[in-house]
Amino acid sequence: MRSKLISILAALTLCLLLGAALPALADQTVVGVYSGNLPFTGDIQGKVTVGTGTYVDGALVTAWRIGASVPPAWGVWDKKDLPPGIAKRFAKNDPLTWTTTDGGGAYTLSNLPGGTYVISVSAPWYLPWRATVRVAPGSTVTQNVYLRGEFGSVGGVVYDVYNNKPLNRATVVLFTYSNQPGPLLQGNQLKMKNWKMDITKDFEEEELDVQIESRMLRIARTDETGVFVLNAPPGTYQFLAVRPGYKPVHKVVTVAAKKLTRMDVGMTGLPQPAPKKVEPQKSKAQKANGYGYGNKH
Numbered sequence: 001m002r003s004k005l006i007s008i009l010a011a012l013t014l015c016l017l018l019g020a021a022l023p024a025l026a027d028q029t030v031v032g033v034y035s036g037n038l039p040f041t042g043d044i045q046g047k048v049t050v051g052t053g054t055y056v057d058g059a060l061v062t063a064w065r066i067g068a069s070v071p072p073a074w075g076v077w078d079k080k081d082l083p084p085g086i087a088k089r090f091a092k093n094d095p096l097t098w099t100t101t102d103g104g105g106a107y108t109l110s111n112l113p114g115g116t117y118v119i120s121v122s123a124p125w126y127l128p129w130r131a132t133v134r135v136a137p138g139s140t141v142t143q144n145v146y147l148r149g150e151f152g153s154v155g156g157v158v159y160d161v162y163n164n165k166p167l168n169r170a171t172v173v174l175f176t177y178s179n180q181p182g183p184l185l186q187g188n189q190l191k192m193k194n195w196k197m198d199i200t201k202d203f204e205e206e207e208l209d210v211q212i213e214s215r216m217l218r219i220a221r222t223d224e225t226g227v228f229v230l231n232a233p234p235g236t237y238q239f240l241a242v243r244p245g246y247k248p249v250h251k252v253v254t255v256a257a258k259k260l261t262r263m264d265v266g267m268t269g270l271p272q273p274a275p276k277k278v279e280p281q282k283s284k285a286q287k288a289n290g291y292g293y294g295n296k297h
Contacts, residue, residue: 023048029120029263039138040162045103046143047122055105056147059123062098065115069216113137121145125152125258155229158222160243161266166226170243170267174218174230174253181238183217190242229260 011254044063050255084123096117101107109119113138122128127149133141147168158170171190183190189198241249246267253263 039114041111042135042137043113043140044109044112044119044133044135044143045115045140046107046145048101048107048123048128048145048147049105050123050147050150055103056101056123056126057103057105059105059107059121059145059147060102061101061107061109062120063096063109063117063133064120065096065113065117089272117260119143119145121147123147128152150257151231151240152257152261153229153231153234154237154239154253154255154261155227156262156264157226158228158243158265158267159226160246161268166222166224167243167246167267168222168224168226170222170226170228170241170246170265171264172220172222172228172230173240173242174232174237174238174255175240176235240265241267245266245270 014248037230048059050056097109097112100106112135114135117133117135118130119133120128126147128148131143133143133217135141151291158167158172159165160167175183182188189196214216218232220228220230222228232255234255236252236254239249239251239253246269249265249267251263251265253261255261
C-alpha cells in the first residue's frame with residue numbers, strides 16, 4: 001500500500017513538472033503570428049495637362065476602390081460600357097480619397113490599399129476623364145492625364161413672363177445644326193428620330209446621357225430656382241425650352257470656349273380652356289309644360 005502511494009505521488013510530481021515546462025494551450029494559438037511587415041498600400045501620381053502640354057492647376061482628382069468583379073480596365077470612361085449599376089454607384093458613393101493638382105499639374109494619391117481604382121479627373125471647362133489603375137502594394141503608379149474637349153456653357157433662369165416667377169421642372173435642350181431635324185414637342189413627349197422623352201416624368205441623368213450621347217443633345221431640367229446650365233463644345237446651337245402648360249421657346253445661341261453665356265428664358269402660359277356653360281336643371285313640371293323650350297302660354 002505504501003509503495004502504491006509513492007508511485008501515485010511520483011506520477012503527480014512528473015505531471016506538474018511537465019506542465020511547468022510546456023506553454024499553455026491558449027499561448028500556443030498566438031505563437032508565430034505575423035508582425036505585419038508585408039506592404040499594404042501604394043501610391044498613384046502623375047500630371048494633368050491640356051492642349052499642347054499646358055499644366056492644369058487645381059484639377060480635382062478622386063479615386064474609388066472597386067471590387068474584383070469589375071473588369072480590370074475600361075480605358076477612358078464610357079458610360080455605355082460600364083457594368084450595370086456602376087455609374088450610379090459612382091454618383092451616390094463618396095470617393096475613397098481626393099486631391100487637387102498643383103501649379104505644375106502634379107498630383108499624388110498616397111497610402112491607397114492595394115487593389116483596382118477608378119481615377120476621375122475634372123477641371124473647369126474641360127470634359128471629365130476617368131480610367132482604371134491597378135495599385136500593387138508597395139509600389140507607386142504613374143498615371144498622367146490629358147484632358148480633351150474644351151467647352152463653354154449656356155445658362156440662365158426660366159421664368160413666367162406674366163408674374164416674373166421662376167419656373168421649376170422646365171426641360172431645356174441644346175442641340176446642333178444638322179440635316180436631322182431637332183426634337184419636337186408632341187403633347188408631353190419630346191420626340192426625335194428613334195428617341196423620345198416624357199417631359200412630365202423625372203429622369204435619371206446617367207441613363208439620359210447614354211440615350212442622347214450619339215445625338216449631340218444636351219438636356220437639363222430646372223429646379224425651384226428656375227436655373228439651368230448646359231455645357232457644350234464651342235459652336236452655334238439651337239435651344240429649346242418646354243414645360244407643361246406653356247408655349248415652347250426656341251432660340252439660337254452661340255457657346256464660347258471657357259465662358260458662361262447668360263440666357264434667361266421667358267415662357268408664356270397657354271390659354272386655359274373656357275369653362276363649359278352649365279344649363280340650369282329644369283323640373284319635371286317645366287319640362288311637361290314646355291318651359292324653357294320657347295313655348296308660349
